[in-house]
Amino acid sequence: MFDLLVKNGKLVTADGIVEADVAVTAGKYAAFLQRGTAAGAEKVIDAGGLYVFPGIIDCHAHMNEPGFEYREDFETGTRAAASAGCTCLIDMPLNNDPPLINKGSFAEKYARVSRRSYVDFALWGGIIGEYDEAGLKKENNLEALAGLHECGVVAFKGFTCPNGPLFPAVSLGEVREALERLKPYGALCGFHCEEFDQIKRREQRLKKVEGRSAREKIADFLEIHDVWTEYSAVQGVLDMCRATGGRVHICHVSHPKVAQLIKEAIAEGLPVTAETCPHYLGFTEELLYEKGAPAKCTPPLRKRESVEKLWDYVLDGTLSCIGSDHSPAADEEKDNVTRDIWSAWGGLNSIQFFLPLMFDLAVHQKKLSPSLLARVMCEQPAKIFGLYGRKGAFVPGFDGDLVLVDPERDWECRQEKLYTKGHVSCFDGMKGKGMVVQTILRGRTVAVDGVYLPETAGYGQYIARR
Numbered sequence: 520m521f522d523l524l525v526k527n528g529k530l531v532t533a534d535g536i537v538e539a540d541v542a543v544t545a546g547k548y549a550a551f552l553q554r555g556t557a558a559g560a561e562k563v564i565d566a567g568g569l570y571v572f573p574g575i576i577d578c579h580a581h582m583n584e585p586g587f588e589y590r591e592d593f594e595t596g597t598r599a600a601a602s603a604g605c606t607c608l609i610d611m612p613l614n615n616d617p618p619l620i621n622k623g624s625f626a627e628k629y630a631r632v633s634r635r636s637y638v639d640f641a642l643w644g645g646i647i648g649e650y651d652e653a654g655l656k657k658e659n660n661l662e663a664l665a666g667l668h669e670c671g672v673v674a675f676k677g678f679t680c681p682n683g684p685l686f687p688a689v690s691l692g693e694v695r696e697a698l699e700r701l702k703p704y705g706a707l708c709g710f711h712c713e714e715f716d717q718i719k720r721r722e723q724r725l726k727k728v729e730g731r732s733a734r735e736k737i738a739d740f741l742e743i744h745d746v747w748t749e750y751s752a753v754q755g756v757l758d759m760c761r762a763t764g765g766r767v768h769i770c771h772v773s774h775p776k777v778a779q780l781i782k783e784a785i786a787e788g789l790p791v792t793a794e795t796c797p798h799y800l801g802f803t804e805e806l807l808y809e810k811g812a813p814a815k816c817t818p819p820l821r822k823r824e825s826v827e828k829l830w831d832y833v834l835d836g837t838l839s840c841i842g843s844d845h846s847p848a849a850d851e852e853k854d855n856v857t858r859d860i861w862s863a864w865g866g867l868n869s870i871q872f873f874l875p876l877m878f879d880l881a882v883h884q885k886k887l888s889p890s891l892l893a894r895v896m897c898e899q900p901a902k903i904f905g906l907y908g909r910k911g912a913f914v915p916g917f918d919g920d921l922v923l924v925d926p927e928r929d930w931e932c933r934q935e936k937l938y939t940k941g942h943v944s945c946f947d948g949m950k951g952k953g954m955v956v957q958t959i960l961r962g963r964t965v966a967v968d969g970v971y972l973p974e975t976a977g978y979g980q981y982i983a984r985r
């Protein structure tokens with residue numbers, strides 16, 4: 520007798536679609552059975568006509584707790600994630616106060632968030648540099664990295680450009696030292712890659728020009744964050760990978776020129792992985808011109824031909840995983856009334872449409888197999904971030920995570936229906952097809968028809984790197 524039997528569904532694996540029934544017992548996959556096999560279970564779900572994913576992993580999400588709960592906390596962010604089919608997210612160490620940069624801040628964060636999550640979660644640790652944005656000397660945390668690794672963080676995140684006073688950028692020398700220190704552990708270092716000096720100099724020049732219209736300011740913003748700022752930062756980080764042999768992950772690749780650079784590094788044999796995000800695959804700079812502040816992110820949205828070409832690198836495996844880069848803000852930090860493109864928060868409120876959006880883009884618009892999504896949103900993130908063995912594939916003994924998707928059901932993003940704290944979203948009014956009808960975490964349903972179940976708050980567990 521199984522605890523749960525999901526029958527008649529189409530199981531989506533990275534290698535293809537399998538028509539099978541799946542049984543869960545004690546929170547783990549217990550058996551994969553031929554369709555129609557008589558098997559007893561306490562609860563039976565008929566997934567006829569539905570795709571069933573082995574849980575969706577969001578490898579790049581910002582929950583902002585502790586310290587910036589006015590933007591998002593673990594409860595609000597993870598209930599939105601659960602609603603969108605995400606069963607495990609990997610939370611970023613920044614936009615936290617304190618940032619997650621040593622054993623002490625790990626303990627503080629763990630104590631606060633470990634009983635509040637709707638979905639399972641792992642943590643990124645942070646790497647911070649010695650100088651802040653104003654050039655003031657602080658203290659980097661390179662000596663604390665090994666201790667943080669012992670806490671089970673799945674990767675380390677650094678910025679090549681400043682991210683506020685709490686999270687100073689790392690220099691290439693610090694990138695190199697971090698890679699050297701973490702290489703003996705096989706640990707992964709991910710980087711936000713934009714070259715600050717190029718941005719800063721041109722920003723200073725362009726911001727001085729008076730009388731620019733809102734549209735002209737957006738053009739200036741795009742010009743400042745052009746592909747070369749991203750490209751040269753990635754180039755530098757890849758050189759440090761080359762120099763040390765340490766594992767590198769390039770976060771949120773936005774442009775095919777950057778992806779090509781990474782592809783060549785992988786072909787050379789460097790231990791490099793990379794991700795992109797739904798917004799870089801589905802939207803162009805036209806959305807930024809149309810929506811303004813709500814569509815601001817860095818790197819920014821790119822031109823149509825770049826967006827089309829970026830898909831080639833998802834298909835060939837260069838960009839082997841997709842993260843939402845959900846980066847929440849309070850409404851007044853993100854609307855066009857109180858902010859212009861320069862002062863608006865640079866990040867998108869996107870986690871509540873993570874799988875629905877990717878499903879619509881890949882399966883309906885690009886006519887690709889849902890298997891691609893099982894590869895880039897389940898299996899590869901699990902393997903890259905050390906969660907495989909529990910997450911990422913239909914393997915007996917792995918966590919009984921199941922995400923049921925109705926491929927033909929329509930959805931619409933309405934910002935008043937977002938479960939996140941901020942409600943300003945550049946996706947407001949957007950429609951698509953492919954709706955998450957049930958999210959099951961370790962055998963327990965946590966969301967139905969895009970609505971989270973409040974009684975499952977705190978059911979999510981911390982998952983340490985395996």
Ligand SMILES: [Zn+2]
Binds near residue numbers: 579581611844846
């Ligand atoms: Zn991010």
